[in-house]
Amino acid sequence: MHVIETQHKNIPWRWVIAITILKQAWILALFASGSMTFTMRKVIASPMIINSVSSLDVLFNVIVAAPCLYISDRIWTRYGRRRPFVLAAWVIMVTCLFLLPLVQHALPMGIIIVLWLIFWDVNSTFDMLYMEIIPPPQRARASAIGAWMFNGTLMLSAVVISGRFDDIVHSIGFTLNGEQLIYWFGAACLLLCFLFVALFVRERKPLEPPPPSHGRGLAGVVGNLFAEKTLWPVYLLAFSTVLMQAGLGAIDPLLMTDQWGYSKQDMGTNIFVGGMINLVIIIPLVGLIAERMKLLTMFCLGVGGALLFQILYYVFVQFILPDQRPSIAQMIFFGQCMSAIGQFSGIAMLPLIFEYIPRDQMGTAQAGLNFVRSITRLLTLNGIGIWVTTYSRLFKPPGQYDYFSGYLFMILMNVIGCAFLVYFARQVKRGIIKPLGVTGFIPAEDAATPATAAPGAGP
Amino acid sequence: MKRFLILCVFPLVGLALIALGVIVSWTQLCLRLDGGKTAGRVAGMAIVRRDACDLVTGLDTTLALTLANGEQVRVAYRDYAPVAAQYGARGSTTPHALPLAALAPGTNAGGQLTRELRTVLADAARGDATTIRWALQREGRHADEPTRVVRLEKTETARGYFGMATLSATLVCDADGIRPAGAPASVPPRGTVTTRAVFDATDPAALLRNKGESMTAYLQLRGSVTNTPEKKDFLLYCEPYATEFRPVFTYAVSDRHHALLSHIGRHSGPTLAIILYGPCWVYYDLQQPARAVLIADPGPPAGAWLAWFSRVCEGTFTQWGSAALIILAGIIFILIGLIQISMAVWPSTRLWL
Numbered sequence: 001m002h003v004i005e006t007q008h009k010n011i012p013w014r015w016v017i018a019i020t021i022l023k024q025a026w027i028l029a030l031f032a033s034g035s036m037t038f039t040m041r042k043v044i045a046s047p048m049i050i051n052s053v054s055s056l057d058v059l060f061n062v063i064v065a066a067p068c069l070y071i072s073d074r075i076w077t078r079y080g081r082r083r084p085f086v087l088a089a090w091v092i093m094v095t096c097l098f099l100l101p102l103v104q105h106a107l108p109m110g111i112i113i114v115l116w117l118i119f120w121d122v123n124s125t126f127d128m129l130y131m132e133i134i135p136p137p138q139r140a141r142a143s144a145i146g147a148w149m150f151n152g153t154l155m156l157s158a159v160v161i162s163g164r165f166d167d168i169v170h171s172i173g174f175t176l177n178g179e180q181l182i183y184w185f186g187a188a189c190l191l192l193c194f195l196f197v198a199l200f201v202r203e204r205k206p207l208e209p210p211p212p213s214h215g216r217g218l219a220g221v222v223g224n225l226f227a228e229k230t231l232w233p234v235y236l237l238a239f240s241t242v243l244m245q246a247g248l249g250a251i252d253p254l255l256m257t258d259q260w261g262y263s264k265q266d267m268g269t270n271i272f273v274g275g276m277i278n279l280v281i282i283i284p285l286v287g288l289i290a291e292r293m294k295l296l297t298m299f300c301l302g303v304g305g306a307l308l309f310q311i312l313y314y315v316f317v318q319f320i321l322p323d324q325r326p327s328i329a330q331m332i333f334f335g336q337c338m339s340a341i342g343q344f345s346g347i348a349m350l351p352l353i354f355e356y357i358p359r360d361q362m363g364t365a366q367a368g369l370n371f372v373r374s375i376t377r378l379l380t381l382n383g384i385g386i387w388v389t390t391y392s393r394l395f396k397p398p399g400q401y402d403y404f405s406g407y408l409f410m411i412l413m414n415v416i417g418c419a420f421l422v423y424f425a426r427q428v429k430r431g432i433i434k435p436l437g438v439t440g441f442i443p444a445e446d447a448a449t450p451a452t453a454a455p456g457a458g459p
Numbered sequence: 460m461k462r463f464l465i466l467c468v469f470p471l472v473g474l475a476l477i478a479l480g481v482i483v484s485w486t487q488l489c490l491r492l493d494g495g496k497t498a499g500r501v502a503g504m505a506i507v508r509r510d511a512c513d514l515v516t517g518l519d520t521t522l523a524l525t526l527a528n529g530e531q532v533r534v535a536y537r538d539y540a541p542v543a544a545q546y547g548a549r550g551s552t553t554p555h556a557l558p559l560a561a562l563a564p565g566t567n568a569g570g571q572l573t574r575e576l577r578t579v580l581a582d583a584a585r586g587d588a589t590t591i592r593w594a595l596q597r598e599g600r601h602a603d604e605p606t607r608v609v610r611l612e613k614t615e616t617a618r619g620y621f622g623m624a625t626l627s628a629t630l631v632c633d634a635d636g637i638r639p640a641g642a643p644a645s646v647p648p649r650g651t652v653t654t655r656a657v658f659d660a661t662d663p664a665a666l667l668r669n670k671g672e673s674m675t676a677y678l679q680l681r682g683s684v685t686n687t688p689e690k691k692d693f694l695l696y697c698e699p700y701a702t703e704f705r706p707v708f709t710y711a712v713s714d715r716h717h718a719l720l721s722h723i724g725r726h727s728g729p730t731l732a733i734i735l736y737g738p739c740w741v742y743y744d745l746q747q748p749a750r751a752v753l754i755a756d757p758g759p760p761a762g763a764w765l766a767w768f769s770r771v772c773e774g775t776f777t778q779w780g781s782a783a784l785i786i787l788a789g790i791i792f793i794l795i796g797l798i799q800i801s802m803a804v805w806p807s808t809r810l811w812l
Contacts, residue, residue, distance in 0.1 A: 002462075002466065002799050002800075002802040002803035002806075012802070012807030013807075014798050014801060014802055014807060015802075015807075017798060018795055018798040018799065018802075021791065021794055021795055021798075022795065024791075025791055042700050156787075159772055159776070160776050160780055160783060160784065161780075161784065163772065163773060163776060163780075164776060164777075164780045164781070164784070166725045166726045166727050166730075167723065167724075167725055167730075167777050167780065167781070168703055168705075168723065168724040168725060168726065169483070169722060169723055169781045170628075170722045170723075170724070171483050171484065171486070171487075171722060171781075172482060172483065172485070172486070176483070176781055177726065178726075178780075178781075181780070181781050181784060185784045185785075185787075185788060188476070188788040189788065189791070192469075192472075192788070192791060192792055192795065195468060195469070195472075196469075196795060199465050199468065200465075200799055261589055261590070263731050263769070263773065265731070265769050265772055265773040265776075266766070266769045268769075268772070269765060269768060269769040269772060273765065273768075322596060322597035322598075322599075322600040323593035323594070323596045323597045324596065325593060327763060327765075327766075328763070328765040328766060328769070329763065329765055332765070395670055395671075396670055396671070397669060397670045397671070397672040400672075
């Protein structure tokens with residue numbers, strides 16, 4: 001059988017490999033879209049506008065991806081329930097990538113980028129399709145194969161693709177510029193995905209009926225998420241962690257190229273070397289250390305360490321380096337330090353959050369967490385754009401932008417996040433916030449034994 | 460039959476992409492594999508705009524540095540190589556000449572010139588306005604150092620052919636240097652573009668008032684006409700993003716000199732891997748030596764090895780990246796196609812386990 005189908009108990013490993021290669025092509029298209037910051041920079045100077053356009057992605061996560069995922073659970077067509085979303089999205093996305101390097105004006109460029117962001121969220125149903133093809137017993141190994149291929153794709157993209165943006169090649173009578181090459185390569189990768197899913201993937205109708213609709217629209221869903229007061233502390237924790245993870249967003253590459261004068265190839269080299277060090281040294285080392293630490297200690301170490309290294313990096317660049325411009329080696333050193341320390345909070349965060357979620361509200365909590373994270377990220381991304389623009393207007397000559405000043409905003413957000421975290425920890429210590437995910441949990445084995453059942457419980 | 464056709468789609472598209480990748484780089488690939496190899500030089504830069512193009516064949520640069528103690532250093536460069544250097548004490552009207560060896564950065568033969576001063580000179584000679592701002596900023600950190608640079612004046616005179624409608628890929632290389640091919644009437648006379656910029660950090664209060672901007676004067680003349688470029692910078696850095704920079708390389712085969720426009724160029728400024736007036740490798744057709752391809756020469760590992768590695772990657776992928784990406788897309792198509800064909804020919808039994 002050469003057609004790949006969903007909902008099998010076992011699937012051939014060749015299916016896994018084919019669909020994982022397909023996913024790498026999809027990721028390559030995503031990496032190609034990473035050049036959109038530079039495309040916007042050609043016609044838009046303000047980092048505020050660039051970050052605002054990029055941050056629409058987070059908004060569409062809420063208003064496009066969530067409804068598409070929700071609806072795709074509840075429909076059935078002759079083409080399946082995920083495929084119609086995925087195929088329709090890819091047709092538009094291929095068109096966007098094809099047209100983007102050809103437009104030279106801000107308005108059509110903005111429209112194409114917004115369309116890309118909208119349909120990128122429509123195509124988020126591809127993850128569900130991927131998971132429906134690979135049955136649970138094979139997912140662990142499939143995930144390992146995927147992680148291995150992803151690292152290869154990342155390295156390839158960093159060294160070969162990202163530096164090509166400014167290149168021009170004259171050959172056999174035509175001229176191909178790097179921007180066209182990158183986007184059209186991304187379009188070819190997505191076209192491959194489209195052809196593969198259209199020709200070789202078939203969805204099988206699920207045996208169980210779709211879950212019922214809540215029937216009260218988006219407002220009802222959001223209302224439900226925040227109606228349960230026991231989840232408020234969890235949302236506070238999620239809010240503070242997103243504040244602490246605020247990055248520069250779309251203006252990060254502009255810091256390296258526009259402000260520090262490095263080429264896009266230098267940027268790729270930075271990612272490549274940093275990624276190699278991460279893969280070979282940092283991740284195994286953090287894994288070894290993490291085994292010997294408590295969850296809360298790890299989280300505090302991660303949070304405090306990240307803040308410390310952000311401050312150190314800012315002080316080092318702003319006050320110690322004479323020209324306020326780090327070398328590639330210095331960027332990699334600080335990047336790796338922040339990445340290593342960030343791994344601790346990354347590993348500890350999710351299990352820690354779930355300690356405070358009652359078992360019967362995990363689904364609601366997960367949806368609420370996604371909502372809180374998206375809204376907070378939207379605010380921080382736009383905040384950083386406004387901050388950099390205002391700071392540059394005050395302290396730089398006209399027309400120049402100090403993207404690095406965004407680090408001050410990041411540090412400020414980190415400090416606010418830490419303050420919320422300290423408040424949370426104190427409330428836990430006072431017993432006002434309870435780890436309901438731990439204390440309210442009675443294992444099935446214990447519940448079956450009357451002696452260990454909850455006090456006062458009847459037979 | 461339909462099933463067979465569907466199975467053929469991916470390998471066929473993959474093969475078509477690989478063929479396209481090979482066609483795109485066919486000329487360069489043939490020259491690289493079968494051509495003769497010789498050392499060449501990046502001898503000029505074509506600046507190609509939508510409506511006109513310039514051919515820069517020579518660059519004369521003069522740097523005049525004023526130190527905090529009032530001493531002055533003046534260095535003249537031709538095509539980025541120093542040709543004369545003078546050193547004048549405070550109030551002295553008769554500066555004395557400096558040996559050119561004293562200018563090399565990273566050596567201890569500086570004599571009167573400190574290591575930092577030689578770094579400033581090297582950066583300013585090749586660099587753009589931002590590089591000079593950084594250099595002055597670095598110097599400003601040594602507030603008590605009497606030999607720190609407080610003022611730098613750079614005058615760059617680009618020689619060449621300016622304002623041409625088109626530029627053919629083959630150029631003429633003779634004793635006078637390189638020039639565009641064509642009848643003398645169709646080639647404009649040799650001209651100059653002079654850019655002068657002054658960076659002054661003498662008064663820290665004034666610098667603060669200007670929000671750190673040290674450039675205090677800027678003038679660009681095309682011939683004798685004042686020009687206002689998109690960015691206040693030197694000729695190779697003042698253009699808008701859309702302008703293309705295409706290196707011109709020269710090489711000699713059997714005592715005959717050739718000059719060609721490279722098939723690779725870059726937006727936003729000259730490529731970092733192909734350094735103007737630096738060495739390069741040239742692979743030429745043994746039968747027609749006028750057909751050749753430029754290959755970047757990153758030189759041996761020196762200085763910061765990450766920067767060197769980056770230059771190697773840039774040189775390699777600027778040259779072969781476009782073909783490599785098209786071929787890579789083809790390989791992904793073929794890989795997936797082959798897996799599907801294998802599934803059709805040798806179905807797996809796992810599905811029925």
